[in-house]
Amino acid sequence: MSDSDLSAPQERTAPVPKRRPTINDIARMAEVSKKTVSRVINGSSLVSEETRQRVNAAIAESGFVPDPQARGLAFRRSFLIGLIYDNPNAQTIVISQYGILDRLRGSEFELVVYPCDRGSPSLFNDIRAFVERQKLAGVVLLPPVSENDALVAMLRELGCPHVRIASAALDEPAHMVASNDRIGTAQAAAHLLDLGHKEIAVITGPEGYRSARERLEGFCGELDKRGITLSPDHIVRGGYTFESGVAAAERLLSLEPRPTAIFSSNDEMAAGLYHVAYLRGLRIPEDLSVIGFDDTPLASRMWPPLTTVRWPIRDMGRSAAELLLDNQETKRRRAAPAYEARLTIRSSTAPPKG
Amino acid sequence: MSDSDLSAPQERTAPVPKRRPTINDIARMAEVSKKTVSRVINGSSLVSEETRQRVNAAIAESGFVPDPQARGLAFRRSFLIGLIYDNPNAQTIVISQYGILDRLRGSEFELVVYPCDRGSPSLFNDIRAFVERQKLAGVVLLPPVSENDALVAMLRELGCPHVRIASAALDEPAHMVASNDRIGTAQAAAHLLDLGHKEIAVITGPEGYRSARERLEGFCGELDKRGITLSPDHIVRGGYTFESGVAAAERLLSLEPRPTAIFSSNDEMAAGLYHVAYLRGLRIPEDLSVIGFDDTPLASRMWPPLTTVRWPIRDMGRSAAELLLDNQETKRRRAAPAYEARLTIRSSTAPPKG
DNA sequence: CTGAAAGCGCTTACAG
């Protein structure tokens, strides 16, 4: 039973440094050529059923795992998926990573993280170098950098498969995992209207961000339908950061008459709004109703727990990885499911006083 | 000047698919063997200054970048660093990633993320497979999985370089980036005492977690010094989660007399404590002073902003990567700097009433 | 359906 029965005595003393089995070992065990082993590994249909079983048995017995580096070198590409993002929100990043890994686990692919700075003048060169050097099997782009069409054009030129996650369909289905943010924000507007609010204001996202536009239009679209139009001073632009939420809140809460309800285009800015409200002695939701967007853990940890629009980022990450792998293995271009952002009602909304 | 002057006319029409230059191209350009180019790439001292310059000039001119896959295959290891974690806190994960990448950027190494489940029966096998398959250049372990000595022993056996991030020196300096959590928690205790609190309670971390012990002992150590000993019912165990903070708070705020100050061993549980306090109509800090630990963004976004102990995770991540790379390139074993958790005073602490 | 040869882009002994 021992595999060293035939070796010289002195060789038995030192435990054989059991080298990982290679494709050659499997070929020998199964009595086929290494090329045939390769065919089995890669799921080629040009292998007889009997041969395939013999090879698979040898693989199982030896615990053989193909070396991704060697495969990659021969394939001229790696088994690495890059995650490129400039999103400031830690929750979004981590949860999207979990989502992608949900799909990658058990596959031969690994996830390499690549945070970037959209403002950097070397952004394009850096990403090009990253993609080329690692010969990435594909990349997933998170918003807002996912909205950068020029960057995506470069990826296309490089022949790097890519999937964009965003708040609207910016690209062909094969390259897109989109949420419909308008549905959830329309629900938010309807919720405030149903509670009886008339003095409504909005903190939007940064200029030029597609998500900012989608959320604003979804919210205002519903108000329009009900015959309400927000005056320009009731729409204040934020930067998706806590600090920008504070600044926007200071302007909105100084309005006369003061808004009784404010929709913030993300949870971070809603937290800033809470601070300003509390500093001014306002109670939430008695004096001010607040709705956020994202449904990060922060939303449920604030006090009172924040009514917000849930953005299904984990599912979207999983879909992005799915698209990348599917379109790799098969030729058919599959599309990701349609995702909808939906309102989650907690405790930060109530009817206006009086 | 054109590099296709000598090619047949019909070849000039199709733009030459400019293949990435390889070590062979550089060898040809510099008129040396590829082995010599390899020596230059790897910083060998056995190259004459003149030859080195010629090779470097060719590299610069051609934009040559060595293929990490091919290098890895020949080296029998990859240029991938794994980040292994089971930490539930998104901020901790993302910020440590930034820290590690601070050091990796510009190097030839990439960061591969590997969240894991400490409860999984296949944890060891999964990590072993990950490390072996990818022939990782090294791994960084985040707490609490970094405290798992058996896992680290396995990594050692596999010959996988590793650095552990934790709240105490669990290992030799070359494998350790440790914070001293006792300093910050002692400061927290002193702060509460100085404010005049007598009824003090603690929410600790999970049983068996080294960080939980360090923080508890740091806090109670300072109380002891001042002649105060907490009764067992004033120390409630939490699980580092928001929900466990809620549960612990419910017990502590039911005590008679009610504590006027509570130290929570992380920010997440402090958020849970806030909720229970508010539900009971208590004001922070007037009726209850609260101190957390970590100084995640959540701490500054809660209301009132949380007094907490700052855990310098970004710096620690950078140090971990530094250790891994240094101990890779040189033989000398360097140690990471000593990190100290320190108290950050915000608005959740005040003198007790009366 | 199967295989022998050559190659992916590098490095390790081994010479000199």
Next chain:
DNA sequence: CTGAAAGCGCTTACAG
């Protein structure tokens, strides 16, 4: 200080 040969563990044409 420099190089020719062999090899890392796979796959791509090319045969048959």
